[in-house]
């Protein structure tokens with residue numbers, strides 16, 4: 675059976691990212707900045723507050739799925755292939771050069787912005803500058819044994835960000851089958867880290883209060899708003915949703 679490509683619906687995956695430890699997602703160092711740190715975090719130019727770029731979330735999810743083995747390439751380079759039925763490439767995207775008829779990349783991950791409560795907390799805390807604390811880290815030069823102190827900006831533990839992903843359903847395999855890959859990636863990420871220095875304990879995070887909503891093709895034509903995906907109201911964690919996708923959905 676040919677699985678035709680035709681837009682059926684968008685699924686909105688939204689909720690909160692909680693930083694259980696300090697997190698550093700690198701930005702660009704302003705070379706002339708006086709008193710600046712060696713390693714600034716990425717800031718939203720409008721609010722001048724930290725964000726978690728959608729590309730960081732998506733890229734990390736993808737790389738962790740690849741490390742599971744099924745999609746790992748011999749040379750260790752990021753996976754990209756020309757197989758029209760490759761779930762990883764269909765969900766997360768593939769290089770633009772390959773002419774493969776598998777439709778648009780299914781997953782879009784938006785930049786995650788700090789919640790209102792987190793912005794208030796950052797604003798009240800005098801130890802924080804634009805939502806970040808400065809952490810000194812010592813590197814020992816392996817040859818001279820000289821200490822090499824660096825100053826790293828990081829978002830403090832306990833900070834929360836609103837995340838949002840759009841997953842588009844074009845083929846019958848997209849739901850629930852391929853959507854599992856998204857939640858598998860989110861689940862893997864929760865036991866890994868986001869940003870830099872994960873081996874030093876940075877970037878431990880989890881998703882909470884997840885909601886699944888949808889707009890079908892008809893919703894778009896009629897101008898209807900997002901509606902909850904039925905039977906998912908009580909499912910708030912990646913694990914609960916993965917179990918639902920494996921057992922009940924579709």
Ligand SMILES: [Zn+2]
Nearest residue numbers: 754755760763
């Ligand atoms: Zn592929």
